[in-house]
Amino acid sequence: MMITYVYQSAFSSDDSEIITSGYESGLGYVLTGWMPDEDSDGIVNVQDLCSDTPEDEEADIKGCALSQKDTDLDGVNDRDDICPRTSTSDSVNYLGCSESQLIDTDGDGVSDSDDTVQKPII
Numbered sequence: 001m002m003i004t005y006v007y008q009s010a011f012s013s014d015d016s017e018i019i020t021s022g023y024e025s026g027l028g029y030v031l032t033g034w035m036p037d038e039d040s041d042g043i044v045n046v047q048d049l050c051s052d053t054p055e056d057e058e059a060d061i062k063g064c065a066l067s068q069k070d071t072d073l074d075g076v077n078d079r080d081d082i083c084p085r086t087s088t089s090d091s092v093n094y095l096g097c098s099e100s101q102l103i104d105t106d107g108d109g110v111s112d113s114d115d116t117v118q119k120p121i122i
């Protein structure tokens, strides 16, 4: 027999688990699932790529907060990295910026490494 739920919801009773329930005609509300969420980031453990997500940060759909990611692989996490897209061959300062990302020859506020239109220097 196939059960069709006309309404489904997910909630967490104490933030360490995600419980799903549904409403089935004739039965009322029924429990449909339970999965642990140990770091309470809203992503269940089986889908969470980053354990121990800090409570004060929001996790993405993979369960990772900015402080747990390093998108440009420069050794500085995305929360602290003010220079995204650093070349992997460059060394960086504590803010995740390489030497070339700090140079702004035309003074327009865009570093030379990201600047596609250099203003003429007069």
Ligand SMILES: [Ca+2]
Residues within 6 Å of the ligand: 039, 041, 043, 048, 049, 050, 051, 052, 053, 059, 062, 063, 064
């Ligand atoms: Ca997580």
Ligand SMILES: [Ca+2]
Residues within 6 Å of the ligand: 072, 074, 076, 081, 082, 083, 084, 085, 086, 092, 095, 096, 097
């Ligand atoms: Ca960087």
